[in-house]
Amino acid sequence: MDASVLLALRDPAGIPFYPVVFQGLYILTWALHAAFVLLSLGAMGLSLYGTLRQKSDPHWQVLTPHLIQTGKISVSLLIVLGVAPLLFTQVIYDPNWYTANTLSGMWVFIFIYALVVGYTLYYWYYYANRSKRGGGRLIGIVSFAILVFAGVLMHNFAVTSIMPTEWMNMYAPNGVVDHSGWTFNMDLIRLFFMVSLSIPVVGIFLQNYSRFVSTRSDFDREFVEYTAALGTKLATVGLLLSATAFIGWMAQIGYLTHPVIVVTIAGVLGLLYMARQNRNSYITTGVLVLVALLVSGVRELIRYDIMTDLGYNIYDYPVNFEIPSITMFVLTFLIMGGVGVAYLLTLAWKVGKNKGVFDGSKDAAVTKLGNYTIAIMVVWMAVYFGWGMSILFKNIL
């Protein structure tokens, strides 16, 4: 393929900062997106099993609604956190992202509606299960299937975007232009690996859950041990499955001996050891985060290699510095994001640790963080709109 085609598809305005920064942010934010994709699919899938046991088993009577709730919140987080890698990928890999979205245009529309319908049905499942033990199973299965389908579509966009040498054949098979937007590509082993990770993720989540509720007097010892053992079993089986799929995927594309892959496999094995021991699941989660970053890095490595081989190197992307907007982004990310997330996490932690109703207004740390968050948001809005308006008026008046 002629590199000039790919280079012509880049944004002529260039990018506002060093490409490596966008690449790093892409790796970081995709790992966050993936974390909640995997937790939502894992928690929801396990909750469906829970609906079968919920009527007769007291452990599942407690666990099932908690899993449904975890999956429900995770879907909203995966959507929010999916936007960030989307923005970063279309900054440095715009030829890839926009071509894939054009070739698979119909699937892009379907993706949005699938997400809306799938998530709405999830709420139906949640309310049906709340009103009746074991309830909502069928609707839960439909919702789960639609959300997995949304993931398959996401996979199609990712895979199509890294097949530039095939784009012309997809656009005009046998020389006849195909405007349909129905292009669909799958790499089964890659997809299987991605989705299989939801099993160890929900396993380690259960270990954390068990550790977290172990300090609460209203959760009995037997339940705490049951959830920890279930978590260990799921994490072990899931990690073995994912590691096998990962090795298969890497062997298929000839990357098995690449240093990043060797480190990733070592990370997964380390995770397997820690999950089996289950000494401190919070530390295991820290290692899981590192492995997620490595997996995200592997995806980027594959794309980077494909594109540089074709003569498209993101590090050569023309840079047109835009310091004010970068400063605004970094400050928003670190200060507003940092304080806001700290507030929400502190609140969630304290609510969970507290028996009965937790009154945040009586807690000094929660109140302080809440007030800071509101104040920072007010200042942020004033700066954002004030700055935007002044630039707008300066340009048009």
Ligand code: HEM
């Ligand atoms: C239930 C809904 C979703 C699921 C199950 C899901 C799952 C996935 C999976 C499995 C991948 C990796 C595909 C691969 O590398 O083969 C992926 C990538 C990605 N997802 Fe999602 N996703 C969902 C929704 C979203 C949403 C709503 C957004 C954006 C707002 C989003 C943004 C992204 C981006 C930007 C990528 C990377 C694409 C690339 O590198 O080319 N996802 N998603």
